[in-house]
Amino acid sequence: MPTLTPTKDTGGTAKASDVVYVEPERTVTDADLAKMIDIDGANAAFVADLLSACLAHERCGTHLYRSVAGRTNNAILKAKYEEFGDETLRHVGILEELVASLGGNPSYVSPLARAVEAADTKALESTYLAAGGLDPMAMEMAMLDAVFKAETIDHANWQTLGQLADALPKGAARKALERAVSMVEPDEDDHLTWAQDTRARLTMLQASSSVMAKAGAKAEQLMAEVKGWLTGTGTGKGATAPAKKAPTRKGPAKSASKQSAAKKGATAAKTAAKPATAKKAATKRASTAKATGAQKTASKKAAAKKTAAKKTAAKKTAAKKTAAKKTAAKKTAAKKTAAKKTAAKKTAAKKAPAKKSAAKKAAAKRSTGRTAKR
Secondary structure (H helix, E strand, O other): OOOOOOOOOOOOEEOOOOOOOOOHHHEOOHHHHHHHOOOOOOOHHHHHHHHHHHHHHHHHHHHHHHHHHHHOOOHHHHHHHHHHHHHHHHHHHHHHHHHHHOOOOOOEEOHHHHHHHHHHHHHHHHOOOOOOOOOHHHHHHHHHHHHHHHHHHHHHHHHHHHHHHHHOOOOHHHHHHHHHHHHHHHHHHHHHHHHHHHHHHHHHHHHOOHHHHOOOOOHHHHHHHHHHOOOOOOOOHHHHOOOOOOOOOOOOOOOHHHHHHHHHHHHHHHHHHHHHHHHHHHHHHHHHHHHHHHHHHHHHHHHHHHHHHHHHHHHHHHHHHHHHHHHHHHHHHHHHHHHHHHHHHHHHHHHHHHHHHHHHHHHHHHHHHHHHHO
16 A cells, blocks of 8 residues: 655655754665665666655545645546546555665655645645635636646646656666656646636636526536536536547646657667766765765764863863862861861860969969978
8 A cells, every 4th residue: 555644654854954854773874875875877766756756646646636635516527537647646556666676765854854744735736725715616727726736736746757867878767767658647737638628618618608698696506507417417507518628738747658659769768868967966966975974074074063062161171179078178168277276265265263372372372381491
């Protein structure tokens, strides 16, 4: 079962930054990614980030289709949303297998993937702006617009992966990319063509609908109109008439066969440029590794300086405390000595009168003895 929300429990990893904290054991760097991803002739770390972003968009696509399928009031749109949602879930699994086959982690979330998820989340939120209002048609068009935008990016992502595969030298990585693209790109062609045609068709239906022309139309009438879209059973004149299919612009959605022919025609020119491309990619990876190594060395030196500074400060603090204790001990000893001297003086002062009295008595006795002799 594909993973729709990478977490710590699914083995999620990410790059740490000034504004993003990642647990040390879950942190990866460009150097780590370059070692994991086995792909010659390309910047491995960037490819890992790109595949992570593509995965994030596919995962958000499954959430989008599940949401709009549950809220649409049109049975035909609901069926298509559910069909495309199931196919998008399959695309998530194919991308996860591709990343794993290249040596990467399908639960790695790159900085670009976080940005993609934020944008896709806002696109889904926009479809709720009309929810609960009296204009169900606006809500239907908002949901279809979100699908069209999502499929436009999705289609471009898979076209880019196909071009990346063509630029790689022959090997396991190229085969894995080509296999994934061949399995998904036909679906993406269908998704984008359907979304573009249906959007144009529903726009024309509303433009010609007699119900939409009435400013005071009740919600029940609008709901009935929405349910009749694409079936010819709506209440408005514009809906009862068979809807003409909007002309398809073939630019953004080429068929797989046409793309294959175009790829073959460009193969010779690309093959000549591949050695140079491989060398450039290797040079970039080497320079990236050197830069990363230099950053790590600088970080280690800075950490060592901080540690040494902390130790020096600790020693100075300890020395100050020791000196303060010695000073306090000396002051205490001096106070005790002074107290002893004071006590001795007091004791001597108390004993002095007694000594004088004893001396007087002794002198008196001696005097009395002499008088008796005479």
